[in-house]
Structures are given as structure tokens and as C-alpha cells.
Amino acid sequence: MQRQGPVAALPQNDLDALAYGQPAYGPPVVVSNSGGGAISALRSSFNSRGAAVPVRYAAPSPAPLSTYDAAYRLDAGDRLRVVVYGQEGLTNSYAIDAGGSITMPLIGAVRARGLTPAALAGSITARLRNGFIREPSVAVEIEAYRPFFILGEVAAPGQYPYVPNMSVEAAVAIAGGFLPRARRDEVMLSHPTEQGIVRAAVPLGTPIDPGDTIQIGERWF
DSSP states (O other): OOOOOOOEEEOOOOHHHHHHOOOOOOSOEEEEOTTTHHHHHHHHHHHHHTSOOOEEEESOOOOOHHHHHHHOOOOTTOEEEEEETTOTTTOEEEEOOTTSEEEETTTEEEEOTTOOHHHHHHHHHHHHHTTTOSSOOEEEEEEEOOOEEEEESBSSOEEEOOOTTOBHHHHHHHTTOBOTTBOOSOEEEEEEETTEEEEEEEOTTOBOOTTOEEEEOBOOO
């Protein structure tokens, strides 16, 4: 299940800590999720408090795909298609490595982590123009997003390919569904940001991002 991302052209996580870590934070924050998607609400809560906080949602709704793609930040595990027009030796598929870079002929390692596809295209263009190609024309598109993780009370916990606009409920289905003792009213969602990991108790309809970790808890009654 892969979706080719939009073309952009120019004229270290510990899984156990993600799933089970218990940061020091205060009471949950109720966030309205009608204006920018669940992850936008997570980021806003994080930035306003300066530390990871649990967030509880009302009426989650995913952001439009075009808005999501325009703001997408690349990271390790994403696979890209880089096209350098007129240069077949440079046009290829590249995976972002654990260090956050892709390695291309002629110019070597190019940092991709934290950049949008358009910004990466600009970085490659600048490197090629510096003594290699007089007027390079570069486009970058996303071939495959980095995976998400789902742990806990599901039939097949593990790592799975991400599909845009995927919800927690869809992720549970991909992992084989709930086990009999799974808590189904809300789950824990861990989302990596540049400032750290944001954790939230969210309902099943919440959209997820690449690299997120979903923890399905166990009910005791």
C-alpha cells in the first residue's frame, strides 16, 4: 500500500521508550481538533507548554491531504524519487538513512531530515550547481512514507507501512484487530517532534502521521 507523493520542483527513537515511557507532565489538556488535524493540535499543545503533555481530543478530523503534503517533513525511513532532468545517472530512488541523509552520485550525502520535499530539491540543486551542472533542474517526490508502529492489545503488533490520512482505527485493522481485553474507547498515541515526543490519549478516529507509535492498552473489567 503505497501512494506516490506530490512532486516538489525548484526554477533517534527508542521503540520501548516511545511505547512505555512515562514523562513527567501535568493533567491532560482538552484540545479542539477542528482546525488543523490531530497532530497540529498535539504540536500546539507541546509548544505552548514547553514539555510533553497528554492531550485529550474532541471531534478529531484529519487535515486535507494537500495541506498535509505541503508541510510534510522528511525523516529516516522515507523513500524518495529524485529526478535531475537530463541526468539519468543522478535520477533514482533514495532512502533516507538513519542519519537523516540521502547519498547521491557526484555530491555525496545530502541532509534530508526536517526538510520538505521542495526544500530538499533546493538543497540538491545548490550542490549540483556548485561545480557539477551549470543549470540543474531537480524534482523530489515521496515514493513511500516511513512506517508507523502499533503495540499492545492487537493481534499482530509491529511496524507497518504508512498510508496518508490513515486513522488509529485503520491502523488497528491492519494489525489484525483488537484482542478480547483491549481498551477500545481511547488509545495512547506517541508523535515525534523536533522538541521531543508528544503523547496523547486519543479516540479511534484520530489521524496518525508517519513514525507515530500507537499503544493499545488492556482493560481491567
